Amino acid sequence: MIDLKVLREDPDTVRASQRARGEDPATVDTLLSADERRRSVISRADTLRSEQKQFGKQVGKARGEERDALLAKGKELAAGVKAAEAEQAEADQVLEDAHRALPNLVDPAAPVGGEDDFVVLEHVGTPRTFDFTPLDHLDLGVKLGILDMERGAKVSGSRFYFLTGVGAQLQLALLNMAAAQATAAGFTLMIPPVLVRPEIMAGTGFLGAHAGEIYRLRDDDLYLVGTSEVALAGYHADEILDLSAGPRRYAGWSSCFRREAGSYGKDTRGIIRVHQFDKIEMFSYCKPEDATAEHQRLLAWEKEMLAKIEVPYRVIDTATGDLGTSAARKFDCEAWVPTQEAYRELTSTSNCTTFQARRLSIRYRDDNGKPQVAATLNGTLATTRWIVAILENHQQADGSVTVPEALRPFLGLDTIRPAV
RNA sequence: GGAGGUGUGGCAGAGCGGCCGAAUGCAUCCGCCUUGAAAGCGGAAGACGGGCAACCGUCCGGGGGUUCAAAUCCCUCCACCUCCGCCA
Numbered sequence: 001m002i003d004l005k006v007l008r009e010d011p012d013t014v015r016a017s018q019r020a021r022g023e024d025p026a027t028v029d030t031l032l033s034a035d036e037r038r039r040s041v042i043s044r045a046d047t048l049r050s051e052q053k054q055f056g057k058q059v060g061k062a063r064g065e066e067r068d069a070l071l072a073k074g075k076e077l078a079a080g081v082k083a084a085e086a087e088q089a090e091a092d093q094v095l096e097d098a099h100r101a102l103p104n105l106v107d108p109a110a111p112v113g114g115e116d117d118f119v120v121l122e123h124v125g126t127p128r129t130f131d132f133t134p135l136d137h138l139d140l141g142v143k144l145g146i147l148d149m150e151r152g153a154k155v156s157g158s159r160f161y162f163l164t165g166v167g168a169q170l171q172l173a174l175l176n177m178a179a180a181q182a183t184a185a186g187f188t189l190m191i192p193p194v195l196v197r198p199e200i201m202a203g204t205g206f207l208g209a210h211a212g213e214i215y216r217l218r219d220d221d222l223y224l225v226g227t228s229e230v231a232l233a234g235y236h237a238d239e240i241l242d243l244s245a246g247p248r249r250y251a252g253w254s255s256c257f258r259r260e261a262g263s264y265g266k267d268t269r270g271i272i273r274v275h276q277f278d279k280i281e282m283f284s285y286c287k288p289e290d291a292t293a294e295h296q297r298l299l300a301w302e303k304e305m306l307a308k309i310e311v312p313y314r315v316i317d318t319a320t321g322d323l324g325t326s327a328a329r330k331f332d333c334e335a336w337v338p339t340q341e342a343y344r345e346l347t348s349t350s351n352c353t354t355f356q357a358r359r360l361s362i363r364y365r366d367d368n369g370k371p372q373v374a375a376t377l378n379g380t381l382a383t384t385r386w387i388v389a390i391l392e393n394h395q396q397a398d399g400s401v402t403v404p405e406a407l408r409p410f411l412g413l414d415t416i417r418p419a420v
Numbered sequence: 421g422g423a424g425g426u427g428u429g430g431c432a433g434a435g436c437g438g439c440c441g442a443a444u445g446c447a448u449c450c451g452c453c454u455u456g457a458a459a460g461c462g463g464a465a466g467a468c469g470g471g472c473a474a475c476c477g478u479c480c481g482g483g484g485g486u487u488c489a490a491a492u493c494c495c496u497c498c499a500c501c502u503c504c505g506c507c508a
Contacts, residue, residue: 042470046477053477056489057438074488240467371467 001099001358003373004035017105020112020320031098038091045084052077101208104355106320107329117319118332124303125312127336132397136339137388138270143399144391145419146170149270158268159260159275163384166416171278171384173410175253178280178305178382180410182251185301187282190252192231195222200234203360205326205352212261228252229378232283237360240371247286247294251381254279270388272344277384284377287364288354291375295351298379299331302347305381308406311389312336314343326352335389346386349379 007014011032015025055077059070111119141147146167152160163171179189201207201223206214215224225231232252241248256279267273282301286294299315306313318330327350334343354373357363363371394402401416408414 039470042477046470049478050476052488059438059488071488076488078488 001355002102002105003354003358004099006105007031008035014102014105017320018102020106020110021103021323022114022321023103027098027102031095031102034091034095034098038088038095041084041088041091045081045088048077048081048084052081100202100359103205103208103325104323104328104353106323107351107353110323110329111317111319112321113319114321115319117321118316119319121315121317121331123312123314124306125310125336127312127338128393130338134338134392134395135399136270137272137337137391140391140395140399140401141167141270141387143418144401144416146416147271147387156275159273161271161274163387165419166411166413167387169411170387170390170416173407173412174309174382174386174390175278175280177308177407177410179251179253181301181305181308182280182282182381185249187249187251190228190232190235190250192225192228192235192252192254194225194228194231194254194257195220196225196230196234197222200237200360201225201230203237204230204233204356205324205359206230208325210325213259215257215259224257225254226258227256227279227378228254228281229283232281232378233356233360233362233376236285236362239362241285241362241364241374243285243287243364243374247284247290249285250283252279252281252283254281256383271384272388274384279383280381282349282379282381285357285362285364285374286377287366288373288375291351291353291377294375294377295329295331295349298349298377299333302333302349302379302381306333306335306346308404309386309390310404310406311393313346313389324350326350326355328353328355335386336393337389338392344385344388346383346389347380350377352376352378 002014007028011028014028018025018028052074055070055074059067059074111117135143138147138149144166146164148162148164152162155162183189195217198207198221201214206226214226216222217224223230229252231254232250235250236248255276257276258274260273260275263273271277282298284294284298303315313333313335316332316334318327318332323330330348330350332345332349333347335346336342337344353375356376357374362374362376364374366372390404390407391401394404396402399418403411403413403415
């Protein structure tokens, strides 16, 4: 949720933000009028309640006839209060619905436009030229005996897979390397629940426009997380944090589940786009004034990880129309995938400013000891998809794959060779 | 799955349907005392909403109900604890 103070004082900024996202600016006016109505309804209900409260005290002291008369009057007041409270509850609900429906304010620095209007911030590394025809990651994975999509489909359906043998080890090595980097950088490593309550899922902003992406267990009223961001954001819900020593940083290791509704036919080969994968996710809680700097730090940690797997990549500043509901700004790192001759997203870091924290009631004490809404940010450190970039970029003419230097201690292999 | 119990402020822990935003202890902060500290004494101190403000309202796990009036009575949901059963 956005700050209602901003809305009241500067509705044009909010409207502009909506337009930049390609969404309806009229929702801003819906919210404004809901806010005004709620305030007037509240002040009326408060007055009536106050009267009734004062009056009720007299009843307790009165005796006999006088008491009976007071009781009758009391009933009248109670009816009035009840009606006013019902109106207040309704106005509250209308406001909350409108408030939750509005996505975060975009950062003015983010490029305005749709999916293709991103700005490339930098290129790191150069795509390699092959003196043989490179295989794609699925062919490589099958030849190496480390990836089995067919049986994945047999057991669970399309977009499911088995990582087998060295493939499973490779993923563990990658995630362990990420966990080690995060721990060394001061993150608290977390293994969170992957099933969460509706209010937590809603709090992170995933139940709005993209609700169809999420697995839901109706019998238990729980959701499978699409990223551990969800659980890590919920971790400090309804708390007042001490941020005086700087941001609180967590690294979540979890499986992630995505329905990939509406992506039929897209990336159907291999493990680029799957229903279940594993990820190490960075998550920061910080003061709002530190959020922009923290965002740069998260990006730097992502680049540090990417350097370790030695693949060429570019960093993009995502356009406003392609931001998630909660994000004010988002940087993606996209690795070069030789067989697609394209850059594909490996990491994504979002600055959610106070949007998620306001929904989840996550606060901190400012220098005056006053509770204030915190800011939250997240970013990817490693995922199953990284295996695609590692295999394709490091493949050799003989069908083997050279393991990047930094990964070797974690995998215990220099080279992944075809199973004999 | 069945039976029972518990849920109050940062923590512990009282609380008769009205005098309860809530005793008390610990912790915290500010004074006094002290060379300094501890102890002792005195005082302050919750969150949220509305209002320029004075101030008003809400909040005793969540939601609903009874009542003129609910932390207190009723229903329901959730969490935790104990016992039984089941599964591993």
